[in-house]
Amino acid sequence: MSDALPYDSHRLRHLAGEIITNVRELSQLGWTPATSSNFSERLDDRHAAITVSGRDKGRLTEADIMVVDFDGQAVGSDHRPSAETLLHTQLYRRFPEVGCILHTHSRNQTVASRLFSGAGHMRLEGYELLKAFRGNETHETALDVPVLPNSQHMPTLAAQVDALLDRGPMWGYLIDGHGLYAWGRDMAEARRHLEAFEFLFGCELELRRLTAGH
Numbered sequence: 001m002s003d004a005l006p007y008d009s010h011r012l013r014h015l016a017g018e019i020i021t022n023v024r025e026l027s028q029l030g031w032t033p034a035t036s037s038n039f040s041e042r043l044d045d046r047h048a049a050i051t052v053s054g055r056d057k058g059r060l061t062e063a064d065i066m067v068v069d070f071d072g073q074a075v076g077s078d079h080r081p082s083a084e085t086l087l088h089t090q091l092y093r094r095f096p097e098v099g100c101i102l103h104t105h106s107r108n109q110t111v112a113s114r115l116f117s118g119a120g121h122m123r124l125e126g127y128e129l130l131k132a133f134r135g136n137e138t139h140e141t142a143l144d145v146p147v148l149p150n151s152q153h154m155p156t157l158a159a160q161v162d163a164l165l166d167r168g169p170m171w172g173y174l175i176d177g178h179g180l181y182a183w184g185r186d187m188a189e190a191r192r193h194l195e196a197f198e199f200l201f202g203c204e205l206e207l208r209r210l211t212a213g214h
């Protein structure tokens with residue numbers, strides 16, 4: 001990292017450390033199997049720190065974090081950024097308050113995405129933990145988590161996400177057979193949202209198992 005680069009290299013090192021520590025914990029929970037998942041934080045109003053594509057997310061080092069601009073182009077690095085970079089940069093570009101984006105592939109997220117892809121959303125209702133989402137003051141609310149069809153063509157996926165974002169504030173979405181995107185103003189908030197989604201998906205799946213055949 002050199003001072004000639006168009007971003008603050010000290011801040012990059014700080015964010016890289018934060019990503020490495022948090023992602024290692026998420027990986028230990030089994031939420032990033034087989035090199036899946038990707039993670040980023042806003043560096044400034046034009047750049048984000050993001051994971052290099054294909055790396056084992058449980059063993060990230062500083063060399064596995066790189067910088068992209070909000071067009072998804074690598075800045076000051078020969079590495080290839082996450083294949084899903086566009087799904088990160090579209091949020092940073094559109095919402096200045098978004099500071100961190102976490103994408104994971106846990107079993108609960110993947111199974112839930114399969115189960116609710118037909119409906120196009122998964123309804124979470126009546127849970128105290130709904131208050132974990134910024135803006136929710138009470139459990140007496142319902143949150144419809146969108147489930148998008150998967151695609152290897154990121155502009156197609158990004159266009160679907162953009163259409164969802166037009167509807168109002170949201171903190172995450174599922175992609176069918178793939179995983180969850182969750183975000184927040186900073187790492188702590190994004191992680192709180194991610195953990196709340198994961199817990200609530202687990203509750204819904206468990207309820208389905210317990211009530212199957214009744």
Ligand SMILES: CSCCC(=O)C(=O)COP(=O)(O)O
Nearest residue numbers: 036037038053054055082083
């Ligand atoms: C082996 S997982 C397939 C790609 C994916 O969904 C993912 O989250 C990881 O892609 P990246 O390019 O960010 O490593």
Ligand SMILES: [Zn+2]
Nearest residue numbers: 036037178179
């Ligand atoms: Zn993925």
